[in-house]
Amino acid sequence: MITERVRTAHVLVVEDDWPIRHLLKVSLSAHDYEVSEAENCKEAISSLAKQVPDLLLLDLGLPDGSGIDLLRRLRQEHATPVIVLSVQGAERTKIEALDLGADDYLTKPFSVDELLARVRAALRRSKSLHAPTLLTCGDLELDLERRHVTLAGHEISLTPNEFSLLMAFMRNQDRVLTHRQLLKEVWGEGYVDDSHVLRVNVCNLRRKLNSPDGKRNYIKTEPGVGYRLCLPRPA
Amino acid sequence: MITERVRTAHVLVVEDDWPIRHLLKVSLSAHDYEVSEAENCKEAISSLAKQVPDLLLLDLGLPDGSGIDLLRRLRQEHATPVIVLSVQGAERTKIEALDLGADDYLTKPFSVDELLARVRAALRRSKSLHAPTLLTCGDLELDLERRHVTLAGHEISLTPNEFSLLMAFMRNQDRVLTHRQLLKEVWGEGYVDDSHVLRVNVCNLRRKLNSPDGKRNYIKTEPGVGYRLCLPRPA
DNA sequence: TTTTTGCATCAAGGATCCTTGAAGCGGGGT
DNA sequence: ACCCCGCTTCAAGGATCCTTGATGCAAAAA
Numbered sequence: 001m002i003t004e005r006v007r008t009a010h011v012l013v014v015e016d017d018w019p020i021r022h023l024l025k026v027s028l029s030a031h032d033y034e035v036s037e038a039e040n041c042k043e044a045i046s047s048l049a050k051q052v053p054d055l056l057l058l059d060l061g062l063p064d065g066s067g068i069d070l071l072r073r074l075r076q077e078h079a080t081p082v083i084v085l086s087v088q089g090a091e092r093t094k095i096e097a098l099d100l101g102a103d104d105y106l107t108k109p110f111s112v113d114e115l116l117a118r119v120r121a122a123l124r125r126s127k128s129l130h131a132p133t134l135l136t137c138g139d140l141e142l143d144l145e146r147r148h149v150t151l152a153g154h155e156i157s158l159t160p161n162e163f164s165l166l167m168a169f170m171r172n173q174d175r176v177l178t179h180r181q182l183l184k185e186v187w188g189e190g191y192v193d194d195s196h197v198l199r200v201n202v203c204n205l206r207r208k209l210n211s212p213d214g215k216r217n218y219i220k221t222e223p224g225v226g227y228r229l230c231l232p233r234p235a
Numbered sequence: 236m237i238t239e240r241v242r243t244a245h246v247l248v249v250e251d252d253w254p255i256r257h258l259l260k261v262s263l264s265a266h267d268y269e270v271s272e273a274e275n276c277k278e279a280i281s282s283l284a285k286q287v288p289d290l291l292l293l294d295l296g297l298p299d300g301s302g303i304d305l306l307r308r309l310r311q312e313h314a315t316p317v318i319v320l321s322v323q324g325a326e327r328t329k330i331e332a333l334d335l336g337a338d339d340y341l342t343k344p345f346s347v348d349e350l351l352a353r354v355r356a357a358l359r360r361s362k363s364l365h366a367p368t369l370l371t372c373g374d375l376e377l378d379l380e381r382r383h384v385t386l387a388g389h390e391i392s393l394t395p396n397e398f399s400l401l402m403a404f405m406r407n408q409d410r411v412l413t414h415r416q417l418l419k420e421v422w423g424e425g426y427v428d429d430s431h432v433l434r435v436n437v438c439n440l441r442r443k444l445n446s447p448d449g450k451r452n453y454i455k456t457e458p459g460v461g462y463r464l465c466l467p468r469p470a
Numbered sequence: 471t472t473t474t475t476g477c478a479t480c481a482a483g484g485a486t487c488c489t490t491g492a493a494g495c496g497g498g499g500t
Numbered sequence: 501a502c503c504c505c506g507c508t509t510c511a512a513g514g515a516t517c518c519t520t521g522a523t524g525c526a527a528a529a530a
Contacts, residue, residue: 175338
């Protein structure tokens with residue numbers, strides 16, 4: 001099941017210099033992109049209000065205001081990829097734009113081939129977004145992306161092994177996990193019989209997860225079998 | 236946008252002892268589960284051939300063969316959640332079943348409330364599967380799940396910081412990432428000006444990524460700006 | 471050419487983490 | 501009552517990793 005982009009991509013070119021703007025329009029149109037044009041910030045803003053393009057080519061040296069501000073406004077609402085055009089020497093502005101989330105840059109003069117390659121790369125990337133992976137169990141939250149764990153709101157710091165262990169638990173809430181399963185998952189095939197190292201880590205994990213007053217217990221021991229993560233019951 | 240299970244869940248009960256099987260059927264039916272029954276391995280296999288249930292309740296002490304073998308056969312094709320029933324003392328078999336991928340277990344005699352809780356938990360879990368997150372760039376592969384990186388097939392070992400750094404790169408292939416962006420992403424807000432630590436890590440990462448003969452280069456330097464990950468060109 | 475600037479690389483002190491040993495605790499069985 | 505077994509907890513040696521300083525290098529600027 002693949003979702004393919006069928007319609008042609010729409011590119012908005014924001015550039016005050018006519019020869020360059022024309023070059024961009026011709027080059028992009030020749031490769032089946034649909035092109036809109038704006039020659040200053042004002043036109044760009046009204047164009048964006050009408051329709052948000054698939055990609056923005058933005059010159060940073062506009063007559064009626066800084067392209068940086070335009071980029072900042074755009075980024076507050078849209079994740080549209082942006083490729084920045086700049087003249088040599090405007091390093092400061094260029095880097096500021098990239099830090100603001102611009103996707104790429106080209107320094108004038110640039111080759112059309114390079115421009116087209118950058119456009120393709122930016123459009124390709126913008127298609128692949130990833131679902132935010134966040135596991136929860138009670139007031140425990142585990143963020144796979146950032147490798148952060150928060151308990152009742154504030155972050156707690158885990159060692160790499162503790163994090164993997166907790167990840168295995170949270171993917172299998174309320175389920176018994178045998179010693180071998182946990183050892184295999186976190187330490188690998190070679191450790192399936194080393195139950196001591198597992199016990200030490202469960203101990204350390206509990207110390208960090210359970211409330212200071214020891215009134216909650218997320219990890220339940222299944223004697224002779226393994227462990228199980230479940231909602232803590234106020235002992 | 237939520238996908239909710241509307242139809243009733245289908246449970247297959249595999250149990251030779253009539254009183255227990257009857258108890259299970261009555262209890263589950265009373266809670267709107269659709270129940271099928273099998274009193275030995277043979278019946279279970281033919282039932283599975285007809286229709287794969289949403290959950291399997293499996294007694295391990297069957298007259299015509301080991302429930303373990305049934306479980307092993309099932310696991311070769313389906314990820315159907317399985318809750319195992321066992322008598323006290325059959326620890327060995329029970330743990331074997333769990334290691335094979337059984338989801339939970341109940342030791343006879345068990346309370347019906349506990350059974351129903353375990354059934355709910357197992358069905359809830361089976362609904363949440365996660366997309367395998369695997370990023371690639373040329374013959375570089377990064378597995379978000381297992382935190383493994385392979386280069387042309389064989390694994391290479393990265394330190395935690397190196398892994399985060401490469402992850403940032405692979406999520407933004409062909410895109411320039413400024414020093415500040417990378418430092419913020421990997422080290423956090425407080426490090427955005429410490430470009431030295433970034434350079435050292437990029438250096439170490441390159442040493443591990445590039446082929447021994449130094450003929451490939453994944454990470455391209457953008458002088459004054461930052462770095463960019465792209466397909467290596469045979470220098 | 472000389473100087474400067476930014477990047478690459480090496481090395482070491484210090485911090486963190488992992489493994490393993492040893493001791494304490496408690497329930498079940500004899 | 502005693503012992504045995506599994507689980508918990510503490511502690512330390514050793515391994516790994518991270519940061520920082522020092523040095524080398526190359527390209528651009530003066």
